[in-house]
Amino acid sequence: MNGTTGESLEIKDIAVDDLSADQAQAELSRLAGEIAEHDRRYHQEDAPTISDAVYDALRKRNSAIEGRFPDLVLADGPSVQVGAAPASGFGKIAHTVPMLSLDNAFNDEDVQDFVGRVRRFLKFDPLMGALAVTAEPKIDGLSLSLRYEQGELVYAATRGDGTTGENVTANARTIKDIPERLIGEVPEVVEVRGEVYMAHKDFEDLNKRMEANGGKVFANPRNAAAGSLRQLKSEITASRPLRFFAYAWGEMSAVPSETQSGMVELFEAWGFRINPLMKRCETVEELLGVYHGIEEDRARLDYDIDGVVYKVDRLDLQERLGFVSRSPRWAIAHKFPAEQAYTVLNDIEIQVGRTGALTPVAKLEPITVGGVVVSNATLHNEDYIKGIGQDGEPIRDGKDLRVGDTVKIQRAGDVIPQIVDIDLDKRPADAKPFDFPTVCPACGSHAVREKNEKTGRVDAVRRCTGGLICPAQATEKLKHFVSRNAFDIEGFGDKQVDAFYKDGLVMAPADIFTLEERDARSLTKLRNREGWGDQSARNLFDAINQRRSVELHRFIFALGIRHVGEGNAKLLARAYGSWSVFYDAMQAAHDETGEAWTDLNDIDGIGHIVAEALVEFFAETHNRDQLDALLGAVSPQDAEKVDASGSPVAGKTVVFTGSLERMTRDEAKAMAERLGAKVSGSVSKKTDLVVAGPGAGSKLKKAQDLEIEVISEDGWFDLVGA
């Protein structure tokens, strides 16, 4: 008991100095659980539910109690564990049939040799007829083996070293192209193998999302697919748009076809996606025709491929051909030539973005790579120039870039060109390491690398601290403001922004809307400026006037708040409905212990980095002043209300958790929102309904604790009548 107040206080409210040993023990165990849960939300779900300050207070209290009662420190408590990175990783699975790699062919001759070798090995002379060989794209993803017993998926394993892979079953179950149950009559044991990959569009959307939430971006779709499949949390994999093509197999209790092409057709009948470009050929010429055709179509495919795979079609012949070391003798991968070339790095230019980020750009001696002339390449940040990658890992073997260097450029698909290597033999004797500026090249203000208080890590990006006095930031902000997905003012582009800014006509967004009025009183009228006339000036004023009322999400996006891209702006507009509600909520969210802050963080898709950026933006007096001026001239429209009349979930807050099998997360969310529901990422007292799929964990438990209605995915479809 704790003096006079002990009985009425909960242990969590008792000052550390007043705790008894029993109370301290109970409190340490409660704190361990609570901190572990917040770590999990932060690290694994990217969806924290408390502010950093509140989190730090929990840890501080934990340390203070541990300081007073060192004997009670828990072996697995928060002071011992760092973050929530699980120690064990994935379980291992031994492949019953090894997962092999393919031998490579690099030109047409190599392919002729391959077919010649196969014929000789089989003593398959032309009199015995045509040797059928299939040709199909080599997908640039990662291979996966799926084992089905009695038609049910029992496990999914990555290739690993070919003999033993990682057990990624829970994650594979979240991929919609991977059937949980095979269709029709199938052998008792079936191991279907194929490639997990990410489509270009999905890759770009994912990176945008990651960037908006302050996360790392993936360098290419293959990395994104691998990173997404190897998530320790299958809910994260479920939110990643992965796809799967079936093209091979491992153990089969019975082989139901006599040919490679027949097997792949069966995969399709069983419920898999197969690549539509696969062809069965009878001559080398035909094979090469398919290869060159696919090579030409490559840029139009919505996924990355790096060659064409040829496989002898008859399975009895495959069996006779067998393997050499780790590759089958009956197959070969005909690789596309790498889209690489050498050129000279003429200069490194520093561009200042609207958030003040100093971005180095490589100015290259123009060179054609993969059919496209390349003269610029992104250099990301100063560490990248030094040869240090995102995670502190060396890139280009740690070689730093110097002006004058001969560099190897690579273009992969549509991805921005990268400098992948430097020819040090060609480095000019006087080439010096690049001195990254520490002052802004546009305004001379200090440019600094901020330290993230939470992680203690220094930001990779150096930023100008000049704010509004920096002309580069101001003009970039204006360009963003008038851009297509923001205010979209016709005839008001980058050129006009630069010219009007230079002449002091438009220094901030609100000035755009007073331009006509000021012009009427001005002695130097717009119509008299070079390149302008009566009509073009009139058109510009009309275009500006047309945008005095804009959709709420455009208005929010136009403000150029850090991490608030178009997607997040839409989420916010939908969640708050009107400007005044949104504005008041953003002011109120400043109090990180209040409801407005929790509500903001509860919006599905809004992470705490975005939430913090919003609060910060609205706390700045000069931002509020600019907004006041702008709102004197512009009215944001209320967000469109969804027509959800008669919908059983209208106005309800729904949480989807676990893996969904009949729809992706995005589809589920869109469907719920169409029906007037609000979708949230976490379960709270405000949740009305939880839709739980297999593998649902803490959210399901919390829903049960709070006695919130929980239904299955099928239950959801029954409820909404879809």
Ligand code: IVH
């Ligand atoms: S067949 C025994 N077909 O390429 C041969 N592999 O270099 C089994 N790959 O690990 C593989 N597309 O990840 C095959 N259409 C395709 C493929 C393909 C991509 C990958 C696969 C494999 C690697 C071998």
